Amino acid sequence: xxxxxxxxxxxxxxxxxxxxxxxxxxxxxxxxxxxxxxxxxxxxxxxxxxxxxxxxxxxxxxxxxxxxxxxxxxxxxxxxxxxxxxxxxxxxxxxxxxxxxxxxxxxxxxxxxxxxxxxxxxxxxxxxxxxxxxxxxxxxxxxxxxxxxxxxxxxxxxxxxxxxxxxxxxxxxxxxxxxxxxxxxxxxxxxxxxxxxxxxxxxxxxxxxxxxxxxxxxxxxxxxxxxxxxxxxxxxxxxxxxxxxxxxxxxxxxxxxxxxxxxxxxxxxxxxxxxxxxxxxxxxxxxxxxxxxxxxxxxxxxxxxxxxxxxxxxxxxxxxxxxxxxxxxxxxxxxxxxxx
Amino acid sequence: xxxxxxxxxxxxxxxxxxxxxxxxxxxxxxxxxxxxxxxxxxxxxxxxxxxxxxxxxxxxxxxxxxxxxxxxxxxxxxxxxxxxxxxxxxxxxxxxxxxxxxxxxxxxxxxxxxxxxxxxxxxxxxxxxxxxxxxxxxxxxxxxxxxxxxxxxxxxxxxxxxxxxxxxxxxxxxxxxxxxxxxxxxxxxxxxxxxxxxxxxxxxxxxxxxxxxxxxxxxxxxxxxxxxxxxxxxxxxxxxxxxxxxxxxxxxxxxxxxxxxxxxxxxxxxxxxxxxxxxxxxxxxxxxxxxxxxxxxxxx
Numbered sequence: 289x290x291x292x293x294x295x296x297x298x299x300x301x302x303x304x305x306x307x308x309x310x311x312x313x314x315x316x317x318x319x320x321x322x323x324x325x326x327x328x329x330x331x332x333x334x335x336x337x338x339x340x341x342x343x344x345x346x347x348x349x350x351x352x353x354x355x356x357x358x359x360x361x362x363x364x365x366x367x368x369x370x371x372x373x374x375x376x377x378x379x380x381x382x383x384x385x386x387x388x389x390x391x392x393x394x395x396x397x398x399x400x401x402x403x404x405x406x407x408x409x410x411x412x413x414x415x416x417x418x419x420x421x422x423x424x425x426x427x428x429x430x431x432x433x434x435x436x437x438x439x440x441x442x443x444x445x446x447x448x449x450x451x452x453x454x455x456x457x458x459x460x461x462x463x464x465x466x467x468x469x470x471x472x473x474x475x476x477x478x479x480x481x482x483x484x485x486x487x488x489x490x491x492x493x494x495x496x497x498x499x500x501x502x503x504x505x506x507x508x509x510x511x512x513x514x515x516x517x518x519x520x521x522x523x524x525x526x527x528x529x530x531x532x533x534x535x536x537x538x539x540x541x542x543x544x545x546x547x548x549x550x551x552x553x554x555x556x557x558x559x560x561x562x563x564x565x566x567x568x569x570x571x572x573x574x575x576x577x578x579x580x581x582x583x584x585x586x587x588x589x590x591x592x593x594x595x596x597x598x599x600x601x602x603x604x605x606x607x608x609x610x611x612x613x614x615x616x617x618x619x620x621x622x623x624x625x626x627x628x
Numbered sequence: 629x630x631x632x633x634x635x636x637x638x639x640x641x642x643x644x645x646x647x648x649x650x651x652x653x654x655x656x657x658x659x660x661x662x663x664x665x666x667x668x669x670x671x672x673x674x675x676x677x678x679x680x681x682x683x684x685x686x687x688x689x690x691x692x693x694x695x696x697x698x699x700x701x702x703x704x705x706x707x708x709x710x711x712x713x714x715x716x717x718x719x720x721x722x723x724x725x726x727x728x729x730x731x732x733x734x735x736x737x738x739x740x741x742x743x744x745x746x747x748x749x750x751x752x753x754x755x756x757x758x759x760x761x762x763x764x765x766x767x768x769x770x771x772x773x774x775x776x777x778x779x780x781x782x783x784x785x786x787x788x789x790x791x792x793x794x795x796x797x798x799x800x801x802x803x804x805x806x807x808x809x810x811x812x813x814x815x816x817x818x819x820x821x822x823x824x825x826x827x828x829x830x831x832x833x834x835x836x837x838x839x840x841x842x843x844x845x846x847x848x849x850x851x852x853x854x855x856x857x858x859x860x861x862x863x864x865x866x867x868x869x870x871x872x873x874x875x876x877x878x879x880x881x882x883x884x885x886x887x888x889x890x891x892x893x894x895x896x897x898x899x900x901x902x903x904x905x906x907x908x909x910x911x912x913x914x915x916x917x918x919x920x921x922x923x924x925x926x927x928x
Contacts, residue, residue, distance in 0.1 A: 312766035320782045428663070431914065435907035437858055439865045440881055440899030443888055451889055568771035572862050576885075586774075587866055590781045602770070602778045609769050 306614060313606045318362050321599045322355075366603070375594045384585060384597070385604060390475035391461060392574070392581035395504065396566040398497055402505030403512055403566075404559050410509065411516025415524060416543055426513060433510030438569050441503055442576035449499060457496035459578035462489060500577045504569050508562040515558045516551070523547040553623045557616035564612040567605055657919040664915025670908035677724040687715035689722040689875050698891045708893040710884065716893065719875035720901055726876045727905060730791055730860045735849045737795040738802055743845060745799070746806025747833050751814055761807070764800040772797045773859055780868045787876065790869035794859050798852060805848050809841040851913035854906040861902045877902050 329345050337345075346352060350361050365371065371381040407430075414426035450458045457463060461477050470480050470489050478497070481489040523529065524547055532542045571583035578584070582601070589597040658664040677684055686706065693713030701708045707716040749760040767775070772794075779793035813819060813836070822832050863869035864878025872879060877898040884894030 308762055309766055309769055312762060313769060316766060317778075320778050427914075431907060431910050432903075435854060435858075435903060435910050437861050437865075437878070437881075437899060437902045437906070439862065439878075440895065440902065443881070443885060443895050444899065447888060447892060565771055568773045571773060571777070572865065575866065586777070590777060591867060593781070595781065598778060598781050602774060605774045606770050609771065613769070 302614075302617070306610065309610055310607075313603065313610070314363060314366060315359075317599045317603045317606070318359055320602070321595055371600045372596045374589065374597045376589060376592055376597070381597045381600045385582065385601065387475065388580060388582050388585045391477070391579060392567070392570050392583060394476050394478060395497060395501055395574075395579060395581060396563060396570060398501035399504035399566055400508060400559060400563050402502055403508035403562060404555075406505065407509035407512030408516050408555060411513040412520055412543065412548060414513065414517045415520030418521065423517075426517070430510040430513040433506045436507070438503060438507055439572040439576050442500065442573050445499055445503060446576070456499045457492060459496075459576075461496055461580065462492040463496075496577075500573050500579060504566055504573055507569055508566055511562050511565070512555075512558060516555060519551040519554050520547060523550050553620060556619050556623065560612050560616035560619065564609045567608065654916070654919050658912070658915045661915055661918070663911045664919075667908040667911035667915065670904055671912060674724050674728065674905055674908075677721050678728045681722050681725055685715075685718035685721040687718040689714060689719040690873055698887060698894075700891070701893055707897045708891070710880075710894055711887055716880075716897055719880060720877070720897060723875040723877050723880065723898070723901070726787070726870060726874060727857060727860070730787075730794070731853050731856055733791050734795045734798065734856050735853070737791075738799045738852070739845060739849055741795075741799040742802025743806050743838060743841060745803035746808075747810045747837050747841060749803070750807040750810025751829065751833050751837060753814075757807075760803070764803050767797065767800045770797070772855070773862055776859055776863060777866075777868065780863060785868040785871065787870040787874065790860060790863045793863070794856055798856065798859075801852070802845060802848055806841045806845055809844055810837055813837055813840050847913070847916050850909065850916060854909040854913065857902065857906045857909065 329342055329349065329351070350358055353361075369382060373379060374381050374384050377384055410426050410430070414423045417423045446458065449455045470477065470486060471484055472480060474480055474483075477493045478490060481487075481493060524543075529542060529547060532546050533539070537546075567582070570579075570581065571586060573579070574581050574583035575587055586598065586601040589601070658668060691714065693709070696709055696713040697711055699705055699709040699713075705715050705717065707720065710716055710719070745760050745764065749757040775797040776790070776793040779796055780789050783789040783792065819832060819836050822836050827835075860869055860876075861878030861881075864876045865882045867879070867882060870876030870879050872883065880898040881895045881902075884891070884898070887894050
């Protein structure tokens with residue numbers, strides 16, 4: 289009973305703190321949207337509109353109201369999911385984002401599989417061989433991943449693996465040849481083409497995703513490796529490891545069955561957070577690879593100064609981040625028996 | 629410069645030796661690990677390049693020579709020339725100034741803001757702490773590049789605005805750190821003593837708490853520099869940071885991209901420069917963390 293009460297109150301606290309963060313997020317996007325030097329009315333009516341037209345639009349946008357009322361209207365728009373139209377495409381911003389987001393999610397998911405698949409074992413190897421050459425090698429590899437300007441590595445990789453060696457597809461999600469051939473169902477190209485049984489397209493898509501996903505994956509592997517190493521070191525220093533060895537378990541079994549099992553929960557939360565930061569790399573890598581995703585949509589709108597679309601994108605990234613934080617928290621609670 | 633004022637000399641005499649000894653210790657620990665040494669050397673090179681840019685550069689970084697465009701690396705042009713015939717090596721050398729300016733300005737802005745937020749939140753606790761840390765958390769709930777993008781979009785693309793945007797997004801971790809440090813000093817005897825003597829809160833924070841937080845804040849700022857460089861280069865690459873013809877490394881890569889297939893040197897060298905410097909700061913920060921590991925530094 290007490291247990292349940294404590295659980296409920298922890299949950300309540302969490303809900304309140306999420307609500308406050310959400311509110312802050314909205315204040316922040318509202319404020320950034322307001323400080324811009326560009327006149328939003330002029331952007332809509334054009335340079336040579338009459339004074340009357342100008343003032344009409346001014347009132348329509350609610351700019352004559354006090355700032356707190358404007359914020360209230362902004363909140364109303366957000367709650368009713370009314371984010372207005374994009375100047376560039378003429379479509380509602382939310383529709384646009386719904387269309388481009390799957391491409392980014394596909395890329396990021398592919399990348400995180402590579403990142404976690406590479407990072408976790410590397411971290412374990414580094415921890416087990418602490419201060420010996422594998423540890424140093426892993427440390428340098430992960431620092432490199434951490435230090436590289438991903439847009440540049442992307443270009444060099446394109447030069448080498450696409451232009452030079454011809455091993456992978458170039459920019460875009462698939463060859464020009466296949467564009468428009470796949471019936472759009474989920475907008476996840478790999479899934480759509482597989483569903484339609486178009487294995488040529490599937491192969492082409494795979495060929496195109498592998499390079500940007502590997503680069504993104506490498507950069508997140510840097511973080512995952514580091515965290516895995518330090519989690520593993522914490523475990524390896526504990527007495528149950530010695531006990532396991534003394535009772536005759538092999539080194540390998542001790543490491544993977546005992547120590548690694550114990551860090552799995554922590555690792556899952558780290559991977560969830562790394563997934564969020566992939567969005568950041570996606571903005572740059574999508575520009576390099578002409579990947580028609582969320583990052584490219586964001587930068588294209590940035591460059592023409594469509595603040596409405598930009599701030600909606602930023603808001604959505606913030607929401608994704610908060611959800612991932614929440615998810616990693618929940619995962620921790622569900623999987624770690626000690627929090628029950 | 630030769631006539632140093634007397635008073636500062638006397639105060640320095642009481643403070644400097646201890647600081648110098650510590651600095652010497654740190655440096656000697658750093659020099660012993662090859663990776664940190666590499667970091668130190670690259671950063672020293674960067675500073676030298678920035679300081680003596682006009683002497684080191686072989687050409688003027690802005691002068692165009694349309695008869696001599698897209699030349700591959702040679703003895704006349706070490707790293708080749710770009711699409712306007714400008715010498716890439718000289719542009720890189722002058723670009724070091726921009727990189728250093730960005731790092732320095734961001735650190736100068738971020739350090740005090742972070743210290744102020746962190747120490748005030750930590751010292752007063754309670755509601756003030758909750759409010760300030762909530763604000764910090766909101767900033768932390770964005771990836772820093774995305775938030776910088778939003779700020780630059782609002783302010784308009786330029787080098788100065790990029791610096792402001794990066795500064796606005798990189799203070800929260802510093803504030804967190806300063807708060808954590810403050811919490812450990814808040815109830816120390818010497819702080820209570822200052823309070824009993826009737827010192828105001830502002831005075832206690834400024835004279836008793838800020839100096840204690842400084843070392844860890846400075847280390848954190850160093851570690852932060854690699855991220856700052858990458859964010860600045862990313863903004864430059866997207867066309868939202870330094871504008872042409874400024875020889876900012878990220879912007880150089882962005883313009884070189886169009887000629888990449890035939891003229892690899894246009895993007896390769898600026899990218900290597902960014903990689904080397906950000907790697908250097910990461911290695912140095914890594915080494916600093918080891919050198920200042922609290923487990924070995926309990927004496928403090």
